[in-house]
Amino acid sequence: MDISHFQLMLAYAFLLSAYFAVLWRRERRNQLKLFAQIFIGLVGGGIVVAWAMYPFPSGPPAPFP
Amino acid sequence: MDSSRTEVSRVGEMASSPRLAVALALGWLIPGAGHLVLGKRKRAAAFFLIILATLVAGTMLDGELYRTVGAPLATLATLAAAGVGAPYFVLLHLLGYTGSLESAGYEYGKAFILTAGLMNILLLLDVFDIGRGRKT
Numbered sequence: 001m002d003i004s005h006f007q008l009m010l011a012y013a014f015l016l017s018a019y020f021a022v023l024w025r026r027e028r029r030n031q032l033k034l035f036a037q038i039f040i041g042l043v044g045g046g047i048v049v050a051w052a053m054y055p056f057p058s059g060p061p062a063p064f065p
Numbered sequence: 066m067d068s069s070r071t072e073v074s075r076v077g078e079m080a081s082s083p084r085l086a087v088a089l090a091l092g093w094l095i096p097g098a099g100h101l102v103l104g105k106r107k108r109a110a111a112f113f114l115i116i117l118a119t120l121v122a123g124t125m126l127d128g129e130l131y132r133t134v135g136a137p138l139a140t141l142a143t144l145a146a147a148g149v150g151a152p153y154f155v156l157l158h159l160l161g162y163t164g165s166l167e168s169a170g171y172e173y174g175k176a177f178i179l180t181a182g183l184m185n186i187l188l189l190l191d192v193f194d195i196g197r198g199r200k201t
Contacts, residue, residue: 003170005173008126008170008173011122012176012177012180015115015118015119015122015177015180016180018111018115019112019115019116019119019184022108022111022112022115023112023187023188023191026201
C-alpha cells in the first residue's frame with residue numbers, strides 16, 4: 001500500500017474524530033462541530049509536534065527493510 | 066433513608082438486566098450491535114462502519130495482530146486487539162492473518178488495529194450507561 005505518513009495521519013484523525021463525535025454528541029450540528037475540533041486538534045497538533053522535533057536527529061535506520 | 070448512597074440522575078430509559086447483558090455481549094462480538102439491541106440504530110450503524118473501517122485500514126497496512134499472552138504489555142495489547150470481537154477471531158483463525166513484519170505499514174497498521182479494539186471496548190461502557198439510563 002503506497003501511502004504517505006501524512007495521509008495515514010489524516011485517515012487516523014478522521015476515523016478517531018468521527019468515532020468521538022458520534023460517541024459524545026447527539027445532535028448533528030454538535031457532532032460536526034466536535035468532529036472538526038478533534039480533527040483539527042489531532043492534525044494540527046501532529047504538525048506542531050513535527051516542527052518541534054525538527055532540530056533533533058532522527059536516529060539510526062530501522063533494522064529491517 | 067440511607068444518606069451514604071448517591072442517587073444517580075437518570076436521563077434515559079433503563080433496560081432490563083438480561084437485555085443489557087445481551088447488548089453488552091453482542092456489542093463486544095459485533096461492533097455497534099449493543100447499540101442496535103438498545104434501539105440506537107443510526108449510532109449502531111455509524112460505530113459499525115467506523116470501527117470496521119479502522120480495522121480494515123490496519124489489516125491493509127499489514128499491521129500486527131497481537132495474539133501472545135505472557136508478557137504484561139503483550140497481554141494487554143492482545144486484550145485490546147481482541148476487544149474488536151468476532152472480527153479479531155475471524156482474522157486470526159479463519160483468515161490466518163497475523164500481519165507482516167517486512168511491511169512498511171506494520172507499526173502503523175498495528176496502531177489502527179489496537180485502536181479499533183479499544184474503540185469497541187469504550188463502546189461497551191457507552192452501552193452500559195445507556196442501558197442503565199445514565200445516557201440517551
